[in-house]
Amino acid sequence: MDMLGMYPTFYVPGIGTAWVMGIIGVIHVVASHTSVGASFLFALLETKAYREDKPQLMDFIKKYGMFLLVFSYIIGSITGPGIWYAITVASPRGVGGLIHNFVWVWAAEWVYFTVEVIGVYALVYLIGKVDAKTHLKLTWSFALASWATMLLIVGILSFMMWPGNEAWYQTGSTNDAFYNLNFFAHLGTRTGSMVAMAAVVGLMVASRLKDMALRRSVVKFLAPIGLVGGLFAVMMFLYYLQTLPNNAVVMLNTHLLPVYARGMVAVFVTATLYLVFAWWKPHRLYTSLTVAMFAFISIVGVWPEERMRESMRKPYVAGQYIYGNQVIARDVPGKGIVGEVDKIAEHGLLKLHPFVPDRLRVINDSNRLEVGRLLTKVACANCHSLEPGTPLRNIPDKFHGATDEDLIAAFMQGPLKHGTQPYMPRIDLPDEEVRAIAHFLATVNSGKDVDHLIAEQQKLATKVAAK
Amino acid sequence: MKNIFRLGLAALLLATSTVQAQPLGEPAPDVGAGKKRAAACFACHNPDGIAKIPGTPHLAGQERGYLENALRAYRDGQTRQNPIMNAMAKPLSDRDIVNIAAYYSLQTRMNNGPAR
Numbered sequence: 001m002d003m004l005g006m007y008p009t010f011y012v013p014g015i016g017t018a019w020v021m022g023i024i025g026v027i028h029v030v031a032s033h034t035s036v037g038a039s040f041l042f043a044l045l046e047t048k049a050y051r052e053d054k055p056q057l058m059d060f061i062k063k064y065g066m067f068l069l070v071f072s073y074i075i076g077s078i079t080g081p082g083i084w085y086a087i088t089v090a091s092p093r094g095v096g097g098l099i100h101n102f103v104w105v106w107a108a109e110w111v112y113f114t115v116e117v118i119g120v121y122a123l124v125y126l127i128g129k130v131d132a133k134t135h136l137k138l139t140w141s142f143a144l145a146s147w148a149t150m151l152l153i154v155g156i157l158s159f160m161m162w163p164g165n166e167a168w169y170q171t172g173s174t175n176d177a178f179y180n181l182n183f184f185a186h187l188g189t190r191t192g193s194m195v196a197m198a199a200v201v202g203l204m205v206a207s208r209l210k211d212m213a214l215r216r217s218v219v220k221f222l223a224p225i226g227l228v229g230g231l232f233a234v235m236m237f238l239y240y241l242q243t244l245p246n247n248a249v250v251m252l253n254t255h256l257l258p259v260y261a262r263g264m265v266a267v268f269v270t271a272t273l274y275l276v277f278a279w280w281k282p283h284r285l286y287t288s289l290t291v292a293m294f295a296f297i298s299i300v301g302v303w304p305e306e307r308m309r310e311s312m313r314k315p316y317v318a319g320q321y322i323y324g325n326q327v328i329a330r331d332v333p334g335k336g337i338v339g340e341v342d343k344i345a346e347h348g349l350l351k352l353h354p355f356v357p358d359r360l361r362v363i364n365d366s367n368r369l370e371v372g373r374l375l376t377k378v379a380c381a382n383c384h385s386l387e388p389g390t391p392l393r394n395i396p397d398k399f400h401g402a403t404d405e406d407l408i409a410a411f412m413q414g415p416l417k418h419g420t421q422p423y424m425p426r427i428d429l430p431d432e433e434v435r436a437i438a439h440f441l442a443t444v445n446s447g448k449d450v451d452h453l454i455a456e457q458q459k460l461a462t463k464v465a466a467k
Numbered sequence: 468m469k470n471i472f473r474l475g476l477a478a479l480l481l482a483t484s485t486v487q488a489q490p491l492g493e494p495a496p497d498v499g500a501g502k503k504r505a506a507a508c509f510a511c512h513n514p515d516g517i518a519k520i521p522g523t524p525h526l527a528g529q530e531r532g533y534l535e536n537a538l539r540a541y542r543d544g545q546t547r548q549n550p551i552m553n554a555m556a557k558p559l560s561d562r563d564i565v566n567i568a569a570y571y572s573l574q575t576r577m578n579n580g581p582a583r
Contacts, residue, residue: 254519400514402506406558411507414554421520 003354004340006326007092009377016385016392017090018310024086026306028079030197030298032150033190035072037198037229038064039116039146042123043139045221050136056211058127060218064205065124073120091382093326094160094317100335101177101319102156109152115145150194151187155179158186161313162245162320169321172334177319182243189240192233193305196271197297199226203278204290216282223279230271245320247422248312255423256311260304267301314383315425323425324382345417345428349378359461363432366461370454371433372440379427379437386444396445403446409438498573501566508555508567516574527574534568 010017042061049057087095099106119142126135155178163169164181202222209215244252274293278285315323321337323329328340344352350361350371360371376386380395388396402408412427412434419426429437444450502514512518516527526534540547541556542564559567 250521254521398510400506400509402509404504404507404558407504407507407555410554410558411510414551415511417554418550420551 004327004343004352005093006353006355006378008355009326009381010089011377011381011386014385014387014390014392016381016383016390017086018382018392021083021086021090022303022306022310024079024082026298026303028076028083029306030302031072031076031079033194033302034197034201035068035076035116035120036146036150037194037196038068038072038201039120039139039143040195041198041202041222041225043136043143044225045218046136046139048221050132054217055132056214057218060206060209060214062124062127063208064202065120065127067201067205069120069124073117077117091317091324091326093328094322097318097322098156098160101159101172101174105152105156105174105178109149112145112148112152116142116149119145147191150190154187154190155183157309158183160316160318161186161248161309162316164243164245168319168334169330169332170334172332182240185236185240185243188236189233192229192231192236193301195229196226196233196275197294199223199229199275200271200290200294200297202226203275203285204287204294206282207285207287207290212283215285219278219282219285223275226275227272227279230268230275234268244312247315250422251312251314252308256308260308263300263304267297271297271301314423325379325425325427326382327425327427329425341426341428345430348430348433349375350433353378363436366457366464368436368439369443369450369457372436372438372443373450373454375429375433375437376440379429383424388444395441399441399445401445403442405435405438405442408441409434412437496565496569497562498566498570501563501568501570504559504563505567505570511551512571516571517576525576526571528576529572531568531572534571535564538564538568 012020042065045057045061049055049061119138123135123139123142126138130138159177159180161182162180163177165176167173168176168180199222203219203226206215206218206222209218241252271293274289316329317324317326319332321328321330321332327344328337330339331337340352350356350363356374360367360374363371373386376395380386383393384398385392385394386396387394388401399408399411412429415421416424416427417429440450443453505512511520511523512526516529517525537547538556538559541549541552542559544553547553556564
């Protein structure tokens, strides 16, 4: 029988691979948005310096540029490859699907990224060494290249949510995937928030300026731009919410907004008040406060935003055709991809998954628990951690500690088999496999040390085999 | 405090009504056992009987007899058909149904807004 193209499942206890990815991703987004936003602030500031003949503004640009080099580019380029590693391990088929769609988009992004990195070095080190007009052109090219990298990534990220049209499934064309339904809304949201974030970082740098007149002119310039950016981001976010698929709307209303809505409003209000205050009283701007503000935006603003985008996409990782647990959800004729749910229902994961150890392919009394653990990891652990009390919507708590195998099995034979929960995949498994999973979950819920039990059983099994 | 009082009162009422309604020899419902058996149901209906998932009904404070009938109907799968509840009710014994129905019927609808 043909195996499915599945990969081994990596599982990080407690936080799951999903959070590992999330944490790296948030650091990366903070760094990269700041640098893209800053590139625009530079270009605008420098245009002002050039038109009004205020070369002292270039001092500020140089300071901010140095800060960016150290902060954003180093952090951004460490976390960038970090994301690649993390997603490849956590969601190999999701990444594979994206690469098969967007390989040239990513190639183009790399070209712009190279321009961007060279640009920021050139920009900082050539201040005062080339004539003002040439430098201004350089700065604008840097800004456009930076924004282009973001634009290209947003096309990919928003396709992950969904294509929003049937066309892509039929054609498989990169254009249909890239210009998906929520591309523009997503791009707008990120563009607005990156300007706002860059303005806050700009104020952080400005607060170090000793020359009060310079500080005043910089702050009076940055604050209103940041405000407009923030407002634009919020408007585009509201538009973005209108472009989401039904599964995302359900997740948003039942699980996400009740948790995150207050924090997001708080970030918007605080950031607005802060920018208004800075605009009004530039000399009262303290570095400590700006740093705190930036940390607040990153933690209370960016983390929920990234978490929400990841969670809303459930049950899919990409394009509404690959489930979070790596199973292909539907046919995509345009790419020659065939859905796998029904095939798994018929033959079972144990037969079709290439990385199941041979001694676990057939269930018996001495390996049922271990098979259950393996199957639970394969079928559920991309989205759920398995230890009670842990943060990635852990299954024991979702079942409120239920120890009844028959009812856990019923949950799989009813809701999961029929795909009734909009945020979970349709998971249809043969009876034996369902019972193994239920056995494992019930054992975890009863508070027993499962890993120890499994180790004991393995020891016993090898002894029996040796006889 | 008030809640405990109300719960106690409800339990008392219930106890008396069972005595009246049920044939002799049938033991009174065991609410504790109902709660334990219903843990897997909490995934959707929650321990307080107020559901958050769209399309999932609240069970808190519902008529006990009604809940029992509903669960039996789901279990038999003839008169009430639903892919979720037919599967969930299948393993339940008659005792389970009585106990779980008692557990949910004793809860109060504490949500302030209109039922979602």
